[in-house]
Each structure stands twice: as C-alpha cells, then as structure tokens.
Amino acid sequence: MGGGALALVSATSFYPVIVRLLGLAASLLFAIVAVQIVSGVHIDALSSPLPFFARPVFVATMIGWIWSLLRAK
Numbered sequence: 001m002g003g004g005a006l007a008l009v010s011a012t013s014f015y016p017v018i019v020r021l022l023g024l025a026a027s028l029l030f031a032i033v034a035v036q037i038v039s040g041v042h043i044d045a046l047s048s049p050l051p052f053f054a055r056p057v058f059v060a061t062m063i064g065w066i067w068s069l070l071r072a073k
C-alpha cells in the first residue's frame with residue numbers, strides 16, 4: 001500500500017523528472033519487499049538487498065520533494 005501511494009505522489013508533474021524517477025524506483029522496491037513479506041520470506045531492516053537499498057532511494061526522494069517545495073516558494 002505504501003508503494004502505491006509513493007508511486008501516485010511521484011507521478012505528479014510538479015516535481016522534477018529525477019525526483020519522480022527516484023520516487024517510482026522507491027515505490028517499486030518497497031512493493032517487492034511487500035510481496036516478499038506476504039509470501040513468507042523473513043525480512044528485517046538490514047536484509048540485503050531489499051529493503052536495505054530501498055531506504056536510501058526513499059530518502060533521496062524525500063530530499064527531492066523538500067528541495068522542490070522550498071524552490072517553489
């Protein structure tokens with residue numbers, strides 16, 4: 001569910017293309033993690049490669065959102 005919400009927010013044309021691509025990549029990575037959890041794979045915060053690599057992409061997306069909002073003022 002979080003991956004879908006992240007994809008919807010990232011799809012808006014308000015944000016620069018690179019920020020939208022980062023958001024879509026993060027949503028895809030989190031959706032993969034969700035499918036793995038539902039299928040019974042044991043995953044914790046430091047499991048590699050996912051979600052270990054999904055979190056930095058998500059943080060980069062949030063920084064891009066903040067930068068875009070501050071730049072718009």
